[in-house]
Amino acid sequence: MKQTHQFLHKPIEDKTIVWFENTNEYLILENTTADILKRLSKGLSVKEIATALAKKLSVPLDKTIDFVLDLEKRLYTPKTKKEVDIVNDYRDVKIPDSFEFTKYYKVNNVVFKISYSSETELSYVHPKFAHLTIKKPVKFDHFFDVFIENKYIFFYVNKEFIGAWSPKEIHYFQGKFSMELIQKIHNKEEDKWMGVFHASAVSNGKKSILFLGDSGNGKSTSLALLQANTFSCLADDFVPIDVKKQEIYSFPAAISIKKSSLDTLLPIYPELKTTAEYNFTRLNKVVRYLKPNNNNFFNHLPCNDLIFIKYQQDAELQCTKIASVDAFQQLVPDSWLSPLKDNAAVFLDWFSTLQCYQLTYSNNEEMIATVSKIFDDDL
Known part of the structure; x- marks a missing residue:
């Protein structure tokens, strides 16, 4: 055959x-x-x-x-899957009877109870969502358990085993945690998502724009500047898009602000001066978290434009359209894209409609004005 x-x-x-x-x-x-x-x-x-x-x-x-x-x-030739070398079979691992930390997060009207077995697990998740913390409620909708056993981090949702990851795979755990969160917030299972992009998404209330670029290029800083100038933060770092409408969905994580951006942002956000600082040695970065100005985490909007953004000291502003194939090569490697054939077909059709830009700037006001023109289809 x-x-x-x-x-x-x-x-x-x-x-x-x-x-x-x-x-x-x-x-x-x-x-x-x-x-x-x-x-x-x-x-x-x-x-x-x-x-x-x-x-x-x-x-x-x-x-x-x-x-x-x-x-x-x-x-x-199919790729061979690397077997996960967990010391003990996960079926022999039991959810702990008690946890050192329990946090409650409220996303609009959805309440999550998240239990962490130690400060280590807490550090992997809590900083991005601390602004959602509420006091212990009478009831909650979902409960997540996160704990380390035999050096592997285990993750359960509503008592269902989701996965286990080694210390070198923490970013995979964090990605899965975020995926489970958006499924519960938006009531969409994984097969209803077209993809998740490592990007920032900004909104004018009617549509959204994706900011992409290598770490340190200024995605999150640009997003923070824009949300202080009439725009809204739809999502930062983890940007989900659905299959049915091909729209960017809100994600409630805080905006990640690197230490190098503080001088620029402190005059606008004085609260950053006393915000907790987190040193991520593995990623070689020190960050603080800024609360997004989004007040509707159920929001979802169409996206017509991708901007590869780069802050470069003393550079004159340049904003030019770039080839779609060049944009595709930069977009895909850092993205999670659905493995389902029908979803892949939708992704290809959606991508082919996008306008793609490269924006390099040093003057914040010029950047904001340029993004406004792109929103207004006036560039």
Whole structure:
């Protein structure tokens, strides 16, 4: 029985973006290469495809056969999953009878009880959500348990085991924690989300814009400046987008402010002077957290624009449209994208409609004015 190759393809500009179901990978390919994949998926033999390619490119047949075989092998061989080496099987691990810390967080009308077995687990989660803390309520809607056993961090939601992670995988735990949180806030299971972006999302009340860029480029600082100038923080660092409407959904985490941004932001947010400081040695950064000005964490808005933003001292403001394929290559590696075929198809269609910009600035007022023009489709 001939192997079936499951993939999606989307022409964008002069390239083709291809998604592979067996690995949940996206690649940007030359159109000729993408055409070979289409032929393979239709059941054409390697020799048929290679013969046509040799004729088209005027190269020896043995070369094109090797090329097609290599392409098929590299692109269709399933990735092997690395087994998680937990010292004891998680089924033998029991939720502790008592926890050192219990916090209650309220997101609009949804109340969470989060229990942490020690200060270590507390530090992984609480700082971003401390602004949501309330006194012990009469009742709560969901309870999360976080504890360390045999050096692994375990995570349960409403007594259901979610996962366990080694000390080197704390960021995966934090991502899963956030995913469970948005599922409960917005009443959407994981298969209803198209993806989650490592970005910042700002809103004008009618739509949103995504800020992207490497750590230290100024995403969160720009977001803080904008929320002090009539805009709203929709999400910071963890930006979810749904499948049904392809809209950015609010996420209630605080805005992460690096120490290097304090001089800029203290005149606007004097509360940062006395806000607790957190030293994340693993990430080599020291941050404080700023409460977002969002007052509706159920909010969700369309997004038409991506901005790769960069603060650069003494730079003249430059804002130019960039190629979609270039934006795609920067967006995807730091994102969680749904492994479901239908959701992947929606993501490709949604991405193809976006306007993508590169914005470099040093003057805050000029940056704010430029973002306003993009919101108004006036750039």
